[in-house]
Amino acid sequence: MAKVNRPVLPDGPIREFFDALHQLHLAAGRPSMRNIQISIGRDVLSHTTIHKALRGPKVPSWGAIELIVEVLADKAKKNQPTTIEYFRQLWARAEGWSVDDHAQKERQHPPKDASARPILDFLLGALDEIEGTSAPEGTSRTILTGIDGLDDLTGGLRPGSLNIIASRVSVGKTAVTSTIGRSLAIERSISTAFFSLEESENEFQMRLLSAQGGVPFRQIRASQLKDEEWTRLARTMTDIASAPLWLMHSSTLNLRLFKQEIERLKSEHDLKVAIIDSLSPMVAASIEDGSAQDMADALRQLKRIGSEHRIVIIATARIKESSATYPTEPELADLKDGDDILNEADMVALLHRPDLYYFEDRPGEMDFRIMKYRHGPRYAFTVALQGHYMRILNLPRGWPNNMKDASEEESAATNEGNYGSLRHPDDSEVDKQGSSE
Structure with a gap:
């Protein structure tokens, strides 16, 4: 007792x-x-x-x-x-x-936020946010993802924001979100939780080991490893084990359980970022459970959870499959529940891989198209995909098609130089292998 x-x-x-x-x-x-x-x-x-x-x-x-x-x-x-x-x-x-x-x-007695207040009341808060955004690494109030094209646009994702990353099947949504998770938790010790509704815990762990250790995913799954690869995995496991990274796998995760877990992790581990892969099964489970009425209601609840606990929420979503033999770049109209997502999300990014449909079309490249950002312009840039390692890497700023305004895609960027925390691939490293989803 x-x-x-x-x-x-x-x-x-x-x-x-x-x-x-x-x-x-x-x-x-x-x-x-x-x-x-x-x-x-x-x-x-x-x-x-x-x-x-x-x-x-x-x-x-x-x-x-x-x-x-x-x-x-x-x-x-x-x-x-x-x-x-x-x-x-x-x-x-x-x-x-x-x-x-x-x-x-x-x-x-309406809440303070419900009453009109003099502009002076808001100025100091705005100044604090500006100072926080421009502060050195480790002191900023925003969270850098490690994907430099995204960080250049946003200055880092803001606590309380809801960010959607969407693509067709097998383009690489999970490779993107797991790369962000690794950058945050393993490389910079930022407390991060990954909620997987599709991959099992073992599959996610193998993905992390492959990406962080540089050992091909297929060889890990097939247990076909050389001695030096076993040694590399052992070192990688030590790095992962000490990282502030939490994983929850549940195909029936709903908003009620998600909120409870966020409250626990925030209280016990000062959680900063929650990544959901993927949004649709969670919303379906929430509607069935009665904790949400529809997609719009679920998104509003996610935003409230993020705001209440001052965490960044990143969620993946699917784009409808195209009937065309060679699909064009996805648009917001192709996004399932696109109107609801566009209304509620602070950022919406659409991913596209030309080589998924035609092998010789820019192999190993993935386009990020920022179709909505609440605090800035639409934007487009390119990253390198290494599907055999289940990860993405930054490309130099002058890479063709990189750093463009998405509404003016004919104007390519001319700035040169390298980005930061994610290593840049050599030409020989750019992936020419299949799916990374």
Whole structure:
């Protein structure tokens, strides 16, 4: 049995809430935190999060409390719906809102952001953001992805932003997002979570080992490795193991579970970036679960989660397949649920690989077309794809077709020189092998 010390609290709704929670824990036989975690599901809440929720004094999220109360009510042989509703009322009062007159209070006392304020109130905040964006590496408030064409346009992705990377099947969305994840977590120790709805944990780990260690993916999968490649993988595993990178694989991940995991990772590990691969299965699971009504509602919830926890969210999406033998570059009209994505996302990037349809057409190159960026122009640039290593690399700035305004694609950039953190390939390294998805 686990004993949880009660927080010392003054009389009021918060004390009433924690007193009731401790009484329920006692009635359930004082199960341990790990016992509660197993009943909820190991992948849903950590035992540390459960302990903090019971210990207080900070009022936890309703999502965590609902799951804990459901388990404790079952162990205490109490009516679950009635107990959950009772605690919902207590939790709402502890949060400072009466459930019955919530709407009336909101009308009488609107949030500060809902009132018009003098422009002077905003100037210091804007100045802080400008200073943060231009600060040296490691102190900036924005997050550099390591893809330099993207970082040149954005100055780094802003916490709270929702960014969509879309392409047709097998173009390389996952190669792009895993490259960003490696750049953030392994190379710069930025806390990053990768939510995979399509690849298993083992497949993702093999992808990381191939990309980071420079060992062909097919050889890793087939276990056809030379001695020096085994040595390289061993060194790479050490680098990956020490990185602040978290992986969650679930084909049924929905918004409710995603939010709970984000809350845990933010609280315990100061999460900075969440990558979702891919968006459509998550939205479908959320609609089926009832945690979202449609794509637009799901995207708005993702933006709220990002804003509340000050994290960057990057998600992949699919573009409708073309019936043409040689498909042209994708457009926003080809994007499934394109209107909703365009309305809600802060950035939308479309990927295209000419050599996927005709081998000799710019082999090993991938075009990034930034079709929407809330804080800047449309934009296009090219990266190198190494499908056999499951990664992308930066190309020199003067590379043909690189660094163009997407609305004026006939004007090629003339600047020369190299980009930063991702290594540039030699001509011999540019990939001429197939799919990297």
